[in-house]
Amino acid sequence: MLLGAAAAGHAATLANSAYTAAELAYQYEDSHAHLVLAHPPLVPTVREMMRSLSIPEDEIARRIIVADSTWLTGAPAELDAGDAAALKGLTRLSELVGRGELAQEIQMPGLLSDSTVYLCYSSGTTGKPKGVESTHHNIISELEILKPTLPPAKVGPALNKQGKAVAPYRDAYFGVLPSYHIYGAIWLLHFPLTMGAPSIILHGRFEPEKFCAAVQLYKATIGIIVPPILVVFAKHPAVDKYDMSSLETLISGAAPLGGELVSSVKERLGKRGADVCITQQYGLTETSPSVFLLPQEHAVERVGSVGYLLPNLEARLVSEEDGEKLTSIEGAGEIWVRGPIVMKGYLNNPTATAKSVTPDGWFKTGDIAVRSKEGFYNIVDRRKELIKYKGFQVAPADLENVLLQHPQIADAAVIGVESKEQATELPRAYVVKTSPELTSAAVQEFVASRVANHKKLRGGVIFIDAIPKSAAGKILRQQLRKRAESEPVELPVRAKL
Incomplete structure (x- = not known):
């Protein structure tokens, strides 16, 4: 479509x-x-x-x-x-x-190639989501930039050890990422066509049994995933029930990968006959999306890195000495990106566009990185306040607006808390209540009935006397994050992926 x-x-x-x-x-x-x-x-x-x-x-x-x-x-x-x-x-x-x-x-030749073709919505840290104008030139540039970074697709029938054809193709891309997200739209809908390989897409909720069964059925070789799927590969019993040996490459995005998780998945899939390379990429909706990719030959030695800058792009790490301190890590800075994949702008929002894209074309990602002398980038912090739940962006301000509609809530603040079990951030609310009868469960149910599934307060609700704020009235989320370090995430019921 x-x-x-x-x-x-x-x-x-x-x-x-x-x-x-x-x-x-x-x-x-x-x-x-x-x-x-x-x-x-x-x-x-x-x-x-x-x-x-x-x-x-x-x-x-x-x-x-x-x-x-x-x-x-x-x-x-x-x-x-x-x-x-x-x-x-x-x-x-x-x-x-x-x-x-x-x-x-x-046809969209010449200047017409700067016409908007896709309009994904990206959550900002304040206000409503913003429409990201991706142009024909953006999308074509992204696909051409990605092509040389991965081995050419292997075409022809896939054969078993006896030489019998078990699938009409050799390489097959596979994933369950939603196609309304720029990551899924590019990596599962567009890029496989560019590489001349089929793409198998599972619709609906991610279910480990169906996912593993589909890998076996379609002999998938390249999986496009997010870190929570690796948690399944590391722990779920479904992995032991199906033939996973066709998997050769897993490309993760949307959140950082941990070395321990990668090692455990490689070991477990290895026992199932899969010699799999697990690598990752980094990108944003505003960059169509991929900016960095960790080459397969460096996936083991550089685990945790998002890799090299992709071809035909420029990147710089910016530290604003007179402004907000970005990070305590020496040599780190906010990633700014320039190149043909940077969006046209935010729809109907020239003010937000001007704040995010400099007059000479640099897009400010809001993410903080360090760069090794060999050219590998590692994401170490995030200047923006967005919460990333399993690849979905959740704006704290969006949830705070919902919370303040509750008649028994006087004030509220939302942050992301890390769940090592699920390999993702979970939205948590700190709430000032006006009635002693108000419970955490009631607040969670109130929010859940008014927002999409990925915005639910899975990190819990904690009642406090006052929300910490600056003299200008800005929520001091760093204080809440510090407090959250001593308040572990409690999951009374194991969440389904």
Whole structure:
């Protein structure tokens, strides 16, 4: 659907399938979207969103396209009576596909290549999420930059030890990353096509059993993952039930990798017959996304590093001596990036664009890094206050706004706390309550009913007498982070990935 929209000359905004109607309404209006392509189970949320914007029912029916799979599988999706009723009167993607094809793709040469093609939304540390304008030039540049960093795709049938073909291809990319996220959209939808290799994508929630079974079924060789999936490979019993020997490379992103976790996964998969290289990359929505990649030949000796700067890019580490102290690590600085992958800007937000991109094209990532004399970069801190939960960005200000809507909450602050068990950050709230009857569980339930799944307060709720703030009223999150070091994350029920 993304490539079809691009071929027709349209821009597409990618929305989180877990969004509530209220969250979706903001993106729909801000992006000036018109049509919404939605999988059948998500249509009720889209209807609710449009009704909240006072869009007439007949117009709603014209604006929703049901992304069914009939055109792909040849068989209609099985729907229960409720789903069928919700989809009545709506146009289906299969109907559009049957109406013919474009005489030719819309061309974007020269200056037109700076037209926006994708509009992902990136959470800021303050205010609402911002629409990141990725251009045709950005995306093509990213794909071309990535090509020489990985070995060429091995084509032809995959053979077993007896020489019998077990798959029609040799290399196969595989992952469960959501395609509405720039990481999944590029690495699982676009890059495999560029490399001439198939891509197998699991939709829905990550389930270890299904993931491992699919590796065995499709003989996946290259996995595009995030650190929490490595936790599964290290501990989950499903790994011992399936043939994982086809895996050769695992490329992780969205959060740093720990050496101990990498070693344990390599050892366990090795026992299952997989000689796997585990490496990582670093990037942001604003950089299309990848900026650094750790070459496979250095994956063991440089574990924990995000690797070298990718070709055709510039990077600098900036320490603002007169401003906020970035880090206590000598030689560290905020990563600034310049090159053809840097976004066009934030949609409808020239102020935010000017704060993030310098007049001469340097994008300020907000992440702090050190660089070795050999040219390897390590991320050591984050100047921004974003929480990264399993690759998803969570803005503390967003959750604080929700918390302050509770009638028994006087003040609140949100930080990320590290969970070594899940290899990710978890959002935790510090709350000043006005009623002694208010419980942590009640606060968590209140927030969970109003936000997407990845924004839930999995790090817990802690009641305090006052939120630490500066004289200017800014929340002193560093004090809360220091306090959190003595308040370990408690997970009474093991969270599902």
